Amino acid sequence: METYDAVVIGGGVIGTSIAYRLAETRHVLLVEKTDIGAQTSGACDKAIFLQSKKPGFPIKLAKASRQIYENLEEELETSIEFHKGGGMIVIEDEDHIEFMESFVKKQQKAGIDVTLLDSKEARSIQPSLAEYIVGATYSKEDAEVNPLKLSQAFAQAAKRRGVDIRTHTEVIDIDIQNGKVVGVKTTSGYIATELVVNAGGPFAGKIAEMAGVGLTIMPRRGVILISEKINPMIFGNILCSQYIAAKHQTDEENKKKPPYGIGLSLGQTKSGNLLIGGSREFKGFQKAINDEILAAIARHATRIAPAIKPIRIIRSMVGFRPYTGDGLPIIDKVEGVEGFVIAAGHEGDGIALAPITGKLVVSLVENRKEDQSLLKPLQFKRLKAV
């Protein structure tokens, strides 16, 4: 019978990051039902935004993760196209000025280097923007990374540490005896282990069910357009204040909510493609989209950045972001099921938070004291107590 110290379920940015860190002291197996980084982590944008996070704990968590990015390429011994290109949130609507002003003040208080620019200043940094925009917030601390390379880099570094990676392998059941994890049944056989980490992203609920744990993580569908390769014309990442409103306000507060939950997220990859997002919808795992969503994203983006109008779109991608309900992931042990850890529910912040998630899971299973302030707000029970 095969035996491992730990089995990580899910080979996206989160699972590969966790497997890499756990492998420092453990013999780890990573089980992935398709390919590494092929689902949510392969259908997302590339931004590592700090200024878009909610002031308070979410900023603190994002900063801790951003710090790890500083030396991550060196650590993983490969390029992940990490680039400190800065980030901007465009304010289109006078109505959003007040909300964004108070948002910037809170971000500055939280120690984020962010400033409010007028329309002319914003366009001098980002010449593709429309003249009518009211202004923008700007931060040099925002960065970007290639998410495809990130998953592969974590996976390769994990392999070098002795992690076995089994792709195209599904977990069918989690074997629990006397309240303790003793193994997992997979499509390629039984694995004995006392530690299972559920990094299943939008599929984490299904995995938890196998351990008899009720976990509600909903797939929130996001669509992104990809353009042909062009010379550099977008510098750093651009969001619009509608995106922030959609992310942080309730439906009641955000009355002018556009269809499909559209908010701009625009950036250009190192290879020259524009990534143009995006929508936010609850549609189950329905991958088929109608062309009206694509048109709506194109309209929103070309209104804010008219210079991209002649650029050709070559494809679109559909991703399912794991939604917990309060914008934060769950990183916690499960009471009553010893050896079962949940690390999922990062929604649209998986890329930004992948580095810290691996470290936090290690802290959690080693019962280390130093990261308690980061782990406490990510406890499972905060969501169960409804």
Add this chain to the structure above:
Amino acid sequence: MNDMIICRCEDVTLGELISHIENGSQTVKSLKLQTRAGMGICQGRTCRVLVEQVMTYYADESNIISSSVGTNFPIRPIRLAELAQNGKGDP
């Protein structure tokens, strides 16, 4: 022969594909995610059959897993200005 370019849009050579297959890639999607083969302007319309052939030729048959590398919208490149005119109303 390893220098032969298979994906012209993204400059992916036969040698790169073979090395990923030897490293355990079992699907065309996995090759795509690691090398960008099929991610260029033609979206694999030119190279897809070649990449599939490389996979069947160099991989152990029992290891190959057929996967759909879906061709997503749009079916051919379309300018943002034209795409934006699809449907009506402003979001």
